[in-house]
Amino acid sequence: MKTNKFWPWLIFILGAAYFIIPLLATFIFSLRMRRDALSFDAYVSVFSDPKFFATFGYSLVVGVFTIIVGVLVVVPAVYFVRLRMPWLKPIMEFTTLLPLMIPALVLVYGYIRLYGSSSLIPFTGSVLGTDILLTCAYVMLALPYMYRAVDNGMRTIDIGTLTEAAQIAGANQVQIIGQIILPNILVAILSGAFLTFAIVIGEFTIASLLARPAFGPYLVGIGTNRAYEPAALAIISFVITWGAMGMINVLGRFAPRTSARNT
Amino acid sequence: MAAFLEVNNLVKSFGSNTVVKGVNFAFDKGEFISLLGPSGCGKTTILRMIAGFENPTSGSIKVDGQDITGLKPNQRQLGMVFQAYALFPNLNVGDNIGFGLKIAGMPADERRARVDEMLKLIGLPGFEKRYPYEMSGGQQQRVALARAIAPRPRMLLLDEPLSALDAKIRVSLREEIRAIQLDLGITTVFVTHDQEEALSISDRIVVMNAGNIDQLGAPHEIYNKPATRFVATFVGHLNTIEATVLDAAAKTVSIDGQTATVPALPTTANNGSAVSLTLRPEVLAVGAREGSDITLTGTIADVTFLGSVIRLRVQLGQNVVSLDTFNDQRTAPPARGEPVTISLASKDLLVL
Amino acid sequence: MTDTASQPTQRRRIPWDALAIAPFVIFAVMFLVLPTISLIGGAFTDRAGNFTFENIGGLFTPQILNAYWISIRVSGASAILGALIGLAITLAIIRGKLPAPLRSAVMTFSGVASNFAGVPLAFAFIASLGRIGLVTIILRDVFGLDLYRAGFSLFSFWGLTLTYLYFQIPLMMLTIAPAIDGLKKEWNEAAQMLGASQWQFWRYVGLPILWPSVLGTLSLLFANAFGAIATAWALTGSNLNIVTVLLYNQIRGDALQNPGLGAALALGMIVITSLANIIYLFVAQRAERWMK
Missing domain, CATH: 2.40.50.140 (Nucleic acid-binding proteins)
Known part of the structure; x- marks a missing residue:
């Protein structure tokens, strides 16, 4: 009974071609800036643009704040809902799915209408306020992923038993979260963090509508003005995304493993 | 009378690791045969070769005079019960039991009658609309048994069907399986690592050790006159x-x-x-x-x-x-x- | 007795719990619930602040209906194709017994590709399949196939769909892989023992079991594509009249000359993605009656 592997291989090769050819073509395209030979001129051009570093740096900082705020919002909520208010869990799952269902564009439109300079909470009235609003919008954008990462992490370590054990040992609530729960779900949080980073770093829509000098709008600007630099930037972005995902993979090896993981 | 199930010089190697080393046995129609041994002794591999899920490296398997060695599993007309029930979760009990009949093209009304008959046989009449998740492990395994025998297979293969169950149910289901087997007169090959199970249920037992048959005989022969030290220690206390x-x-x-x-x-x-x-x-x-x-x-x-x-x-x-x-x-x-x-x-x- | 004894501790715990979930609740209200309500309100309010159906009525112009229709078609096509192709590739890798290292490599790549959306993705496709893209040129010069003369354009419906598939297929693969892993080997073996061919196994057992997961992912893929704008914007600018681009222009410069109409446009998008979900929930409920 020899299994015929012709079809699986054919499907795999066709799929691989669809995914690899654009990358390869983009890479070669990015090397053709000089007329007579392949060169890294497009990359040199990208890296010699101060706006590249300025916008990338800005998005990096916003990304870091997004991760911090996201963790502060998600971790305590998931912990207490799992532990004390399991009846809230379905509502929480539904809420964290909403950002996948309501387009980011729609939400940011709502923010602009709701938090304009003449409103009760005028986020967009100042530069700092707009930065905060951008961060909050990104937290919302990444919420489904952050929530799932943290929730998976907590399911794996069975926080109920851990918490009871810590309480018997005399730990208080702050000690339990800070010294027991957080270290154990650190890998899960970091996975969520890198995913958040991958989503936020090149985000275009919200940053452009809030008129912040982020990496995404910068990319679009380059795209309309240049020919070869966009290809180089696409490759650079791909490498950055690969880096973030690679980190998640590497981290996965350090994740705590319990029987709960198998269920 | 020629043997009903005949296994000749059966060898199975995975790479350099030979797990079945030239096994021979022959059994008559209607016998209940246990393949008994510790894990890794090759008993499950033999069963899977009879079922057709593994290809023998060499040797042949005959059922009712027909060489089935090269046949695909779905051409062998055998029934099998798995350790973890393996009921189709998307089908209700009636459709699970009727699955083989449907594949064989039996008309719907005949199929329904056969399913009813099977449900009575396993003592679960009226369960046809239930889904597997709504039943206990013992009930699921009885349905799995009914599903396996519904198409009237030539032989029944049981792959440690009791080891996922609670001790009490294990004993009662074992007696039930034996009663049904005797009732139908179906030749049955039962794989187990539990010597008590094998002794209580079998007509004959094949004691396997490291890919070889150490002893083949009726339960009392195996217990009273163990042929090797391995058989003596594995079967019963010594x-x-x-x-x-x-x-x-x-x-x-x-x-x-x-x-x-x-x-x-x-x-x-x-x-x-x-x-x-x-x-x-x-x-x-x-x-x-x-x-x-x-x-x-x-x-x-x-x-x-x-x-x-x-x-x-x-x-x-x-x-x-x-x-x-x-x-x-x-x-x-x-x-x-x-x-x-x-x-x-x-x-x-x-x-x- | 135990009730009265446990009540004081219960009472002391409540502020803790409330405090811990407060940030989450405030966040959800401020950045999810209120903006949505504000848009719904805006959709039914005229410039003077009175209740009106005029904004909703204003959606029924050829330009706006056309935008919705193109968006639905692109999202639908990329979701359905993405789901089918993603399912086929995942099945080929997991059930087709391809080498195990391949699987982990493909899944890692899927994680990257599903997040490789937005502007860079558009750049990559322009560099490959644009008018002077490398693939376009090689096909023309080496194989004599002029894509653009044959009617293909990256900046058209099919061009956008093809581009969206780059993140839709991997997303499908990532979400469906656990479901395929959940298909027990014994189900296939049991079906074989009962005389079923591989096709019959998939027809009666394998695909019905995967169906709810496929449907769920389908609605996710649809919403994912329906709300996407960055890729389309960087790819086509304002060329392709999809609803997100229309709304984007409205937010930036009141392109529709009516903020109420913009809110109605946004509300329409929410209604459509919700509808996709309701259809999913309805179908899934029927498909999932065998689940716990």
Whole structure:
């Protein structure tokens, strides 16, 4: 009974071609800036643009704040809902799915209408306020992923038993979260963090509508003005995304493993 | 009459690892056969080769005179029950049992009648609309059995079907399986690592060890006359007593200073050499018993109360032996540290 | 007795719990619930602040209906194709017994590709399949196939769909892989023992079991594509009249000259993605009756 592997291989090769050819073509395209030979001129051009570093740096900082705020919002909520208010869990799952269902564009439109300079909470009235609003919008954008990462992490370590054990040992609530729960779900949080980073770093829509000098709008600007630099930037972005995902993979090896993981 | 199931020189290698090393057996129609052995002995691989999920490296399998070695599993007309039930979760009980009939193209009304008949057979009438998740493990496994036998297969293969169940259900379902098997007269191959299961249910048992058959025989033969030390230790409990050979020709040995004549001695035994004698717990008795010719004294090392039976572990010099006594409700069970006299018949001693 | 004894501790715990989930609740209200309500309100309010159906009525112009229709078609096509192709590739890798290292490599790549959306993705496709893209040129010069003369354009419906598939297929693969892993080997073996061919196994057992997961992912893929704008914007600018681009222009410069109409446009998008979900929930409920 020899299994015929012709079809699986054919499907795999066709799929691989669809995914690899654009990358390869983009890479070669990015090397053709000089007329007579392949060169890294497009990359040199990208890296010699101060706006590249300025916008990338800005998005990096916003990304870091997004991760911090996201963790502060998600971790305590998931912990207490799992532990004390399991009846809230379905509502929480539904809420964290909403950002996948309501387009980011729609939400940011709502923010602009709701938090304009003449409103009760005028986020967009100042530069700092707009930065905060951008961060909050990104937290919302990444919420489904952050929530799932943290929730998976907590399911794996069975926080109920851990918490009871810590309480018997005399730990208080702050000690339990800070010294027991957080270290154990650190890998899960970091996975969520890198995913958040991958989503936020090149985000275009919200940053452009809030008129912040982020990496995404910068990319679009380059795209309309240049020919070869966009290809180089696409490759650079791909490498950055690969880096973030690679980190998640590497981290996965350090994740705590319990029987709960198998269920 | 030719054998119904015939396995000839069956070999299976995975890479350089040979897990089945040239197995032969032949069974008659309607027999209940157990493949018994520890994990890794090759019993499951043999079953999967009969089913068609593994290709033998060499050798052949015949069912009812037909060589099925090269057939695909779905052409073999065999039924199989898996360890983890393997009911189709998206189909209700009726559709699960009727699956093979539907594939065979049986009309819907005939199919319904057969499903009803099967549900009665397994004692779950009226369950056809239930889904697998709504049933206990024992019920699911009965449905799996019904599903396997509904298309009237030529043979039934059971791959450790009881090991995922609770102890109580395990015993009752085992009896039920045997009753149904006898009722239908279907040739059945049962794979298990549980010797008690194999002894209680089988017509014949194949004891497997490291890819080979160590012994093939009826349950009482396997238990009473184990062919190898492996069979003796794997099937049932075995005590070992160290003895010294007195006269190899006369088959006499000295146990704890007493002379006994044993049924056989190893050919390597010389006068004065040490020899290990083995015996089943039930041939030992506390006090004197009719037919016993050897009496040994020792101290009770441990008492395990098992309900109807009390298992004692007795220290005899450097040997420790186990024996069972019936629980007598009128007297207190023996206590640890008490001296005890036990007796045995020298003809019951096994030399392996 | 136990009730009265445990009540004081219960009472002391409540502020803790409330405090811990407060940030989450405030966040959800401020950045999810209120903006949505504000848009719904805006959709039914005229410039003077009175209740009106005029904004909703204003959606029924050829331009706006066309935008919705193109968006639905692109999202639908990329979701359905993405789901089918993603399912086929995942099945090929997991059930087709391709080498195990391949699987982990493909899944890692899927994680990257599903997040490689937005502007860079558009750049990559322009560099490959644009008018002077490398693949376009090689096909023309080496194989004599002029894509653009044959009617293909990256900046059209099919061009956008093809581009969206780059993140839709991997997303499908990532979400469906656990479901495929959940298919027990014994189900296939049991079906074989009962005489079923591989096709019959998939027809009666394998695909019905996967169906709810496929449907769920399908609605996710649809919403994912429906709300996407960055890729389309960087790819086509304002060329392709999809609803997100229309709304984007409205937010930036009141392109529709009516903020109420913009809110109605946004509300329409929410209604459509919700509808996709309701259809999913309805179908899934029927498909999932065998689940716990």
